[in-house]
Amino acid sequence: MTESRTTRALAPALKAYIDSARWFGGKGRAWKVGRVRQVGTLPGSTADLTVVVELVEIIYAEGEPETYQVPLAFYARQQDRLGHALVGTIDAADGGPLFAYDAAHDRDAMDLWLRAFAAAADGKVTADDLAFHRVAGHVLDTEAHSTLFTGEQSNSSVAFGEDSLLKIFRKVTPGVNPDVSIHEVLTRAGSDHVAELYGWLDVVDETTNSTIQLAMLQQFLRTATDGWELALASVRNLYAEADLHADEVGGDFAGEAARLGRALAETHQTLAENFPVATRSADEMSALADAMRDRLRAAIDVVPALANHVEVLEATYDALAALGDVPVQQVHGDLHLGQTLRTVKGWKIVDFEGEPARPLAERLLPDSPWRDVAGMLRSFDYAPRVVTMTSFALDPGVDEEGQQAYRAAEWSKRNAQAFLASYAERELSGTEQILLAAYVADKAVYETVYEARNRPSWVEIPLDALDRLSRDRTESA
Template identity: 35%
Template sequence: MSEAVTRPPAHSGALLASLDPLLRGWLPRQRWFSGKGRPVTGLEIAAATELLPPGAEPGLLHLLVRVHQPLSGATPVADHEHLAPDCYQLLLGVRGELPPRLAPALIGHVTAGALAGHTVYEALLDPRLATLLLERLRQPGRLGALRFTRADGADIPSGLVPRPLGSEQSNSSLVYGDRLILKVFRRVVPGVNPDLELPLALARQGCGRVPPPAAWMTADGGAEPLVLGVLQPYVAGAADGWELALQVLTKGEDFHAEARALGRATAEVHAALATALPTVTLGRAQVELLARGMTERLEDAAHAVPALRPYAPALRTAYDALADLAAEGGTGLRAQRVHGDLHLGQFLRSPSGEWTLIDFEGEPARPLPERRMPQPPARDVAGMLRSFDYASRSHRPWAPQWAATCRAAYCTGYAETAGTDPRTSPVLLRAHETDKAVYEALYEARHRPDWLPVPLAALGRLAAGEDAPGPEPDAVL
């Protein structure tokens, strides 16, 4: 393999002249692009690194690109991260001519600037370039603005065949030989990404529920680095909890035991995080601030989603009750680092039946400092309760009793390991579940309008005070 050069590529102005016309049309079509619905008004290259030397065929460019977009009326004013340009990580292949097998990766043909006469494409879909990326992670060191770090003792074999993971969300993933998986973060911000920070902390605790990072990739980002990608062991042959739940629903089978096991697994990870990283006790002012943030998110969502507005006054009572609890002195609320975006799809069940927890990035739309703050464990529990409801709503006919049974079993399993049942704090749990459903309503309205009735139905029940998970049938609590 050719040696890479550490000097920068062509002047960013000439490079931007080549790429700007192509990226303006290509970026908004990507699943991971967060600025959908707003025009791209400007691009600037924050950093550019050649991972292969000039003139190599194919070439490989690593770019950090700032995307300027206007603030539209559909974007909440309180969403401060959207006021500044978003920064995206791009890996671009460069060839004189694109072979037919790479046609789906095409970004466009360059007619001007430094890359005139070449074809630019998504490098992660090119096995040769994807292999090069793994080799860089195998060999720690710097390359221009990039740094590659390998965990002590990590097993990263060479020659593993790469393949892109089909289900793309806010990031892109590559699987290497069913041994390793590389998550490439797309929208990047300065600071330690929880998807690296928390698995590293859990690995130090010996927590087997979370795959330990084998290597990672960062870039200079000023005062704080940018985390660009994390390589971890791949759970071969695993099925995620969402897929399994839908299969069970289709067959009319019971998911009670699995839901209970998921509760135990969640509590194990929470316990390990509480040991590995600092925990805090929230005082009155902090609980009131928590309730105020939930209220503000409700108001922003009601502004953007008209169908939510009739429920807003009753939903606000969930947050008022949390603030009242603090005012009455009933705080003593423990907060710690949590997953932050927990749902059935974040759990993988191995062929042996063990559950593994993945994707600790948190909700990508929320600011990084917020995602790294200690939170009540009820936030993760509420995410799972909502996920069982989503699964049951995806089934025809709707299976409300299936969801109710799973929700109760999950809480029972959690209590078996944690020693504390989430249902014994109904005010806290209702506030977090309401907050999660409000987030879902805003997300669905923006990205999947056909799914909007799912969170709206939950918000209707929550507004009526009817959505607390009851006891598990035949369970002794």
């Protein structure tokens, strides 16, 4: 890596561009551009188009610095077609201007990425410090045009025709990215429940003497439908049939929920067979319960209504702390309906990076598979509530008699039960019930804080879930 020529000349423009980017996670915080390092120049670059990968250090007024990847396409002439992606200009060696654009938006620039991966075939090719790795088996379509997806938040994804999908990691950290490592293992194991990994791009960071993974290339699931959107469509179908129950409408989701439960179970099994399986000791379980209590106390400062649930939540965490040794393994770590895709060949699970807010070192640690199950159960609770709240916002009188609230609960319960029954295929043990209850409660507490800060009108969704938890515990006591 070298100190980038953009360090001084482009730093102000980089700051403005990054601050406005959807993938930047530091919005609202005071920060400045620190060191800008040029990782390398992509093979195939010319005098007319030079594509480089820059790593930009973000120095916050408070908190630890972060590093973001900004691939840039430099042109000697202004490109009107890329005006929306202009980062800034710098002086060229001949004194003229060089126009810098975010390369993810540029088909010509992305073509260089695709061809570099194709050149790697079933091994590795290097360019400067860049290393393009390939998994053997798939022949890339190098004639495919790129299309940038616009809906993502934390990364940038570029489809190459209907053949492959490139995910550019924006926030990068030294170490193995679990999205790459897990996809590689599941691909080589022949898993039917992930998009095949075709390759990845990384660089060795001389500062930390560790690998930084910059991007991954995978199978493009062109027939896929987002699991969250499918669930919302099912709820809307239910609400449109006022006299029918969830199991009576054409859009009943329970069959899909069951198939999704089986897909997750098989994925967990493959992960357990190919990654180390460990044991979390009784002392570690007690520490996990303490961490959940700490999150609860911090959450009450943000959402005071959580104080009404302290007694029940403490009892849930006490039960967790009392468990003995518990097996742990590699898991997804941030699973919900939005991390699933339904294809003609079944359910696929995506985005194995784990919870983005957690440090990479924590995301790489083994965990209980019941964390993933809990995330899906919370997602089944969210879907009908979101449709209800949207309907109410459009027509405040839509649910005057509480019918949608009743039917929302019915939909959630039916699909959660179908998912859980298919996942476990047996009655849960007492330990499993305690683990699942604790992870569900911890997730709901996290959701209250997230909603209070980002979507205040939605905070009632997790609070209502905690109300039900309190009622259920009271009735079973």
